[in-house]
Amino acid sequence: MVTAGDTVAADVLVDGETVAAIGRSLDVTADRIVDASSRYVMPGGIDAHTHLDMPFGGTFSADDFESGTAAAAWGGTTTVVDFAIQDFGESLQAGYERWLAKAAGRAHVDYGFHMIIREVTDQTLTDMDALVRQGVTSFKLFMAYPGVFMLDDASIFRAMQRTSDNGGLIMMHAENGGAIDVLVQRYLREGRTDPVNHALTRPASMEGEATHRAIALARLAGVAVYIVHLSSRDALTAVVEARDRGAPAYAETCPQYLFLSQDDLARPDFEGAKYVCSPPLRPRDHQDDLWKGLVQDDLQIVSTDHCPFDYKDQKVLGRADFSKIPNGLPGIEDRYTVLFDGGVNAGRITLNRFVELVATAPARMFGLYPRKGTIAPGSDADIVIFNPAVERVLSASTHHMRVDYNCFEGMRVRGLPEVVMQRGEVLVEDGRFLGRPGQGGFLPRSAFPS
Ligand code: URP
Ligand code: ZN
Ligand code: ZN
Numbered sequence: 155m156v157t158a159g160d161t162v163a164a165d166v167l168v169d170g171e172t173v174a175a176i177g178r179s180l181d182v183t184a185d186r187i188v189d190a191s192s193r194y195v196m197p198g199g200i201d202a203h204t205h206l207d208m209p210f211g212g213t214f215s216a217d218d219f220e221s222g223t224a225a226a227a228w229g230g231t232t233t234v235v236d237f238a239i240q241d242f243g244e245s246l247q248a249g250y251e252r253w254l255a256k257a258a259g260r261a262h263v264d265y266g267f268h269m270i271i272r273e274v275t276d277q278t279l280t281d282m283d284a285l286v287r288q289g290v291t292s293f294k295l296f297m298a299y300p301g302v303f304m305l306d307d308a309s310i311f312r313a314m315q316r317t318s319d320n321g322g323l324i325m326m327h328a329e330n331g332g333a334i335d336v337l338v339q340r341y342l343r344e345g346r347t348d349p350v351n352h353a354l355t356r357p358a359s360m361e362g363e364a365t366h367r368a369i370a371l372a373r374l375a376g377v378a379v380y381i382v383h384l385s386s387r388d389a390l391t392a393v394v395e396a397r398d399r400g401a402p403a404y405a406e407t408c409p410q411y412l413f414l415s416q417d418d419l420a421r422p423d424f425e426g427a428k429y430v431c432s433p434p435l436r437p438r439d440h441q442d443d444l445w446k447g448l449v450q451d452d453l454q455i456v457s458t459d460h461c462p463f464d465y466k467d468q469k470v471l472g473r474a475d476f477s478k479i480p481n482g483l484p485g486i487e488d489r490y491t492v493l494f495d496g497g498v499n500a501g502r503i504t505l506n507r508f509v510e511l512v513a514t515a516p517a518r519m520f521g522l523y524p525r526k527g528t529i530a531p532g533s534d535a536d537i538v539i540f541n542p543a544v545e546r547v548l549s550a551s552t553h554h555m556r557v558d559y560n561c562f563e564g565m566r567v568r569g570l571p572e573v574v575m576q577r578g579e580v581l582v583e584d585g586r587f588l589g590r591p592g593q594g595g596f597l598p599r600s601a602f603p604s
Contacts, residue, residue, distance in 0.1 A: 155176065155194075155195040155196075155529060156194050156195065156196045156505050156506065156509050157196075157197065157506070157509055157514070157528050157529055157530070158506055158507075158509045158510035158513075158514035158515075158528065159506065160506070161505060161506060162176075163178065164176050164177060164178055165177060165178070165179065165180040166195055166529060166537065167180050167182055167184065168535040168537070168575070168578045169578075170578055171534060171535060171577035171578045172531075172532055172533060172534055172535055172577070172578070173529055173530060173531055173532065173533050173534075173535050173537075174531060175531055176529065176530070176531065188539065188573060190539045190573075192541075192543070193539045193540060193541050193542070193572065194505070194538075194539075194540040194542060195529065195537060195538070195539055195540075196230075196509055196513070196529070196537070196538045196540055197509060197513040197514065197526075197527055197528050197529050197533075197536060197537065197538070198230065198231065198232025198233065198263075198513065198526075198536030198537060198538055198574065198575070198576060199226075199229070199230050199231035199232065199233070199489065199490045199512045199513050199538070200231070200232075200233040200234075200235070200512070200513050200516040200517055200520075200522065200526055200527055201226060201231045201233070201234045201235070201457055201458050201460065201486055201489060201516075202234075202235045202406070202455060202457045202516040202519065202520050203235070203237075203382060203383065203406065203408070203457035203458060203459045203460075204222065204226075204234045204235070204236045204237075204457075204458060204459075204460045204461075204486055205236065205237055205459070205460060205461035205482060206218055206219050206222040206223070206234075206236050206256070206257075206460075207219060207222075207256050208237070208239070208461060209239070210461070210463075210480050210481065210482065211471065211478065211479075211480040211481070212471065212480075213463065213468050213471065213480055215461050215462055215463060215482060216462045216463055216464050216468065216484075216555075216556050216557045217460070217462050217484070217486070217555055217556045217557065218256070218260065218556075219236075219256055219257040219260040219261045219265070220260040220261070220262070220591050221554075221555070221556040222234075222460065222486055222555070222556070223260075223261045223262040223263045223265070223594055224262045224554060224587060224589060225486050225487040225553065225554040225555040225556070226262075226263055226486045226487065227262050227263050227574050227576070227581040227582055227587070227589055228487050228553075228554045228571070228574070228582055228587065229486065229487035229488055229489065229490050229491065229571060230490035230491070230538040230540065230571030230574055231263065231486060231487075231489065231490060231512075232263045232264065232526075232536040232538075232574065232575075232576045232581070233263060233264045233265065233266075233517075233522065233526050233536065233597065234261075234263060234264075234265050234266075234486070235265065235266045235267065235268060235292075235516075235520055235599075236253065236257070236265055236266075236267055236268070237253075237267070237268050237269075237270050237294055238250045238252065238253030238254075238267045238268070238269050238270065238290070239253070239269075239270040239272070240269065240270060240271055240272045240273070240278075241272070242272055242273060243273075245277065245278075245281050246269055246271065246278060246281035246282065246284075246285055247281055247284060247285070249269065249270075250267060250269055250285060250288075250290055253267055254267075254596065257594075257596070258592075258596075259591060259592040260591045260592065261591070261592070261593070261594030261595075262576075262581060262589040262590070262591060262593050262594050263576055263581070263589075263593075263594040264526075264534075264536075264576065264577070264594045264595055264596075264597050265594055265595075265596060265597060266289065266290070266520065266522070266596065266597040266598070266599050267290050267596075268290070268292040268293065268294050268325060268520075269282075269285055269290050269292070269293050269294070270293075270294045270295075270296075270303070271293050271294070271295055271305070271313060272303060272305075273305075273309070274305060274309035274310075274312050274313050278313075279312065279313070279316045282313070282316050282317070282320055282322055283316070283319075283320045285322075286320045286321055286322050286601055288598060289521075289596075289597070289598020289599045289600075290598075290599070291321065291322050291323060291520070291521050291599045291600065291601050291602060292322060292323040292324075292325055292380070292520060292599075292602070293313060293317070293322055293323070293324055293325065294324075294325040294326070294327065294382065295309075295310055295313060295324055295325070295326055295327070296326075296327040296331070297310070297326065297327060297328055297329060297330060297331055297364040297367070297368065298327055298328075298329035298330070298331035298334060298364070298432065299327075299331055299432075300331045300332060300335050303327070304331040304332075307367070307371060310324075310326075310368070310371055311371050311374065311375060314371055314372055314375035314377050314379070315375045315377075317375075317377050317602070318375055318376050318377045318604075320601070321601025321602055321604060322601065322602065323378060323379075323380055323519075323520075323602040324372065324377065324378075324379050324380065325379075325380045325381075325382050326364075326365075326368040326379055326380070326381050326382065327382055327383070327432075328361060328364035328365040328367075328368045328381050328382075328384075328389060329356060329360055329361050329364050329432065329433055330360040330361075330363050330364045333360055333363075334355055334356050334360055337354075337355040337356075337357075338355045338477050341354070341355050341476075342475060342477065347474055347475050347476055348424075348426065348476060349419050349420075349421075349424065349426030349427045349429070349430055349472070349476050349479060350416070350419045350420040350426055350476075351476045352419060352430050352432075352434050352476045352477070352479065353416045353419050353434035353435060353436070356432060356433060356434050358385070358386035358387065358388040358389070358433075358436055358440070359388055361384075361385060361386050361388055361389040361433050362386065362388025362389050362391060362392055363388075364389075365381055365384070365388075365389040365392040365393060366392040368381065369381075369392060369393070369396045369401060369403045372401070372402075372403070373396070373401050377402075378402035378403070378404065378602060379402070379403055379404070380404045380405065380406070380519065381393060381403070381404070381405040381406070382405075382406060382457075382459070383406065383407070383408050383411070383431075383432075383433060383457075383459045384405040384406065384407050384411070384433075384444075384447075384453065385407065385408075385411040385433040385434070385435070385436055385440070385444075386411075386433065386436050386440050387436075387439075387440045387443040387444075389405075389433075390405070390443055390444065390447050390452060390453070393405045393447075393452055393453075394447070394452045397452055404454050404455075404519065405447075405452070405453050405454065405455075406453065406454065406455040406456065406457045407444050407447070407448070407453050407456060408456065408457055408458055408459045408485065409456065409458065409485055409488065409489050409492045409493060409496075409562075410429075410431065410435060410459075410483050410485065410561060411435065411436065411440070411441070411444055412441055412444055412445065412456075412492075412493075412496060413441075413492060413496055413562065413565070414429060414435050414561060414562075415435050415436065415437060415438040415440075415441070416434070416435050416436055416437050416438075417438065418435055418561075419434065419435055424470075424473055427465065427469040427470070427472060427473075427476075427479045428465050428469060428483075428559050428561060429483065429561060430469065430472070430476070430479040430480075430481055430482075431459065431461070431481050431482050431483045432481045445497075445502050445503075448497075448502075448503060448507075448511060449502070449503060449507070454511075454515045454519065455511060455515045455516050455519060456489065456493055456511045456512060457489075457516070458485035458486050458489045459482065459483070459485070460482075460483075460484060460485050460486035460555075461481070461482025461483065461484075462482065462483070462484035462555055462556070462557035463480040463482055463557070464557055464558045464559075465558050465559045466558055468480050483561050484553075484555045484557045484559075484560065484561060485561065485562075486555060487553050487554055487555050488548055488553070488560070488562055489512065490512055490538070490540075490571060491548075491567050491569045491570065491571065492548070492562060492565070492567060493508060493511065493512060494508055494540070494542070494567075494569045495567035495568055495569050496567075497511075499542075499567075499568055499569070513526075513527045513528070514527040514528055515527075519602075520599055521599035521600030521601060521602065522597060522599055522600075526597075534576075534577050535575055535576075535577055535578040536575065536576050536577065537573075537574075537575045538571045538573070538574050538575075539571075539572050539573035539574075539575075540569060540570070540571050540572065541569065541570050541572045542568060542569050543568065544568065544569060544570035544572075545566065545567070545568050546566075546567060546568075546570060547564060547565065547566050547567075548560055548562040548563065548564070548565045548567060549563055549564065550563060554587075576589075576593070576594070579593065581593075
């Protein structure tokens with residue numbers, strides 16, 4: 155059994171929905187015994203960054219709460235924290251309730267919500283307090299996508315100040331949207347419309363600048379800040395410098411930034427569109443820095459930013475104009491295994507650090523620990539029995555995400571979540587899916603520790 159702290163040979167006793175006991179050769183009579191010999195017994199993954207059924211660029215992400223959470227379970231993830239979105243002119247409460255309705259009765263795994271704030275008014279600030287009281291304790295703000303999501307510095311600062319009172323945590327999409335937009339318009343005027351231009355118009359320096367600014371604003375407000383989907387050395391440097399000065403700056407990266415690169419965006423015949431996400435994939439040499447960040451805990455979490463769009467009828471919206479390609483990649487099913495294979499098997503991180511990155515740290519960061527994110531008496535019995543010996547090839551032909559391509563297509567990996575259990579109920583076993591929609595419930599989360 156592996157947790158963030160220990161690797162022990164032990165039996166795990168599950169009683170109802172929770173773990174009852176852990177010990178060597180437990181002397182109990184169980185209704186059922188699952189033989190996990192030669193396997194790792196690890197906490198179910200927590201994917202703290204997903205976009206299920208999300209409107210973007212005139213279309214919706216291809217996985218909804220039913221298909222996306224089933225794919226999550228197939229891949230060893232038993233909790234997701236998705237993003238509810240405030241519409242313009244709408245209260246945060248109304249946006250949150252719309253997402254509650256999207257998930258209700260459909261999710262296979264437990265879920266919580268972060269709230270995306272699109273405009274900051276006096277009412278928004280009051281709404282933030284109310285959401286924290288309901289267990290929606292983190293708020294995503296954007297420094298990019300002008301006219302769609304981008305907030306100015308004053309709005310960002312006001313929202314940050316509010317979290318110092320209400321216990322919320324600001325999550326920042328840190329890219330300088332103003333400068334990027336100017337570049338995008340120039341490239342389009344010059345006829346540079348292919349997918350690779352998505353990366354060329356969103357340089358790493360502009361992620362570094364926004365990350366630095368976000369942290370500076372958070373320091374001024376006296377609060378912590380969490381940088382989402384950090385993709386580049388430039389942004390990581392801003393986080394490291396702040397942390398070295400003792401600032402509570404946190405960040406996640408995603409598998410696509412660890413395993414894919416700008417070369418994928420440059421694939422010919424519009425195939426690069428499959429790899430369009432923001433921030434964009436970076437030149438390959440950024441990857442070593444991200445791995446170092448994961449080892450040294452300057453990056454605390456690996457989330458997916460799962461936001462799938464079909465290649466054939468959605469990514470194609472940007473065939474003549476890269477800025478119209480819906481942004482986002484699929485990954486909810488593959489995160490656990492690609493990080494195990496590329497991290498643990500490749501000798502980059504320890505088994506315990508792996509568990510910390512995919513389960514324990516997200517639980518702690520987002521107010522779910524110790525109910526989620528570990529295997530301990532009293533914790534939810536969200537358990538993965540992982541077979542590290544199974545060799546397989548990732549492919550859209552075998553995955554369960556409702557999207558027509560896999561961005562890790564053809565990747566050879568060693569490891570399979572063989573048995574996946576949520577709150578004591580088996581969701582995946584013997585290559586069969588045993589879960590049912592509605593089995594996952596809403597998780598109110600605790601406030602961020604001050
Ligand atoms: O390209 C991305 N990341 N799409 C999802 C929206 C976001 O910014 O996280
Ligand atoms: Zn974002
Ligand atoms: Zn996202």
